[in-house]
Amino acid sequence: MVIKLKSRAKINLSIDVVGKREDGYHLVEMIMQSIDLYDNIQIEEIKEDKIIIQSENKNVPLDESNIMYKAASLVKQKFNIKTGVKINLHKNIPVAAGMAGGSSNGAAVLVGLNNIWNLNLREDELMDLGLSLGADVPFCIMGGAALAQGIGEKLTKIKGLKDTHILICKPNIFVSTKDVYTNLDMSKVRKRPDTQMLLDYINKEDIKGLCTNMENVLESVTEKKYPVISEIKNKMIKYKALGSMMSGSGPTVFGIFDDYEKGQYAKENLKLIHEETYLVKPYGGGIEIER
The missing domain is CATH 3.30.70.890 (GHMP kinase, C-terminal domain)
Known part of the structure; x- marks a missing residue:
């Protein structure tokens, strides 16, 4: 089975830092908005028990350090899946840009594998899973516009921008x-x-x-x-x-x-x-x- 996804970027309409946890993470208050700038991701199930990452973008790592690899590995381990995947990324979102491009890619792999392997996870369950990959991943799964608090994981859906x-x-x-x-x-x-x-x-x-x-x-x-x-x-x-x-x-x-x-x-x-x-x-x- 092959699935294609659009993995969208976000911008922050505000960022405030309101404290710091003992583990070093900063406590934030941010307004986030998804935008229609997206990467194209294709996920193909393969028989071999491995994860293959492909991309024409030289700034994208193709090994275990890639968040898409981590997302696929997380799902495989959690649900004891013995088949593998080939993930191809066509990058449009600038790399290391402050727009959650990587987090969005990780989110897309979770959504895609949920579909390919018929895991039937609800959006909130996918968001909980995504948090272990990064604080922005849950928002990228949900999308739209939100007030983010905590380390960015506490999300309250809000009205988004229109006609701009x-x-x-x-x-x-x-x-x-x-x-x-x-x-x-x-x-x-x-x-x-x-x-x-x-x-x-x-x-x-x-x-x-x-x-x-x-x-x-x-x-x-x-x-x-x-x-x-x-x-x-x-x-x-x-x-x-x-x-x-x-x-x-x-x-x-x-x-x-x-x-x-x-x-x-x-x-x-x-x-x-x-x-x-x-x-x-x-x-x-x-x-x-x-x-």
Whole structure:
């Protein structure tokens, strides 16, 4: 059996760090939104008891360190499955970009294998399984828009963005999420998001209010180290974005536009400098099985 899936990226409309656990994990409060930028994944069941990862993207590891491998291994062990899988990944989401591309790939493998092996796991059961792979995996399974709390695993579904165009621009640098959190000093963070206010703006579909007040405390680390992030944000505002911010731990920057033509003009100009630039829409779901 072969199954094809769309594995979508997400952006953060806000990130606040509200504490730290004894094990070192940071406690966060984030608003997350799925976007219609996706990787294509094909999963094929094979008779041999092994997991094969394939991708044309040179930045994707093909061994046990790949989250898709870990996801498949987790399912095989948990349900004592003796057949194997061949997983082919066509990457469109920029790698190490702060958009949960890897987590989304892991989520897609869980959803795909649930289907291939008729495991009949509910979405919440898949999300529980996915948490052991990474804090963003449960959200990638659920998709849409959510308030994330705890280490990112406590999810409350919320109304998502509509009728907007989101410009994604990733400069050609790689950022380690772990390093960003390690170097975060909340005493030096000047602006923190008012999460409830932002949720109210989203609920009222007040996009300008949202865009004017979006904050990501991780910018205090990544932007300082990579000035190009500030440059991209400023250009997006110059090109009439209602607001612009870094997503996740970076380095990807997004801008929200209420007009397609303005977004397209900004995309054409930024793409001259930064190859990985995309104009997309918000998306209201999670992993999609292609029928």
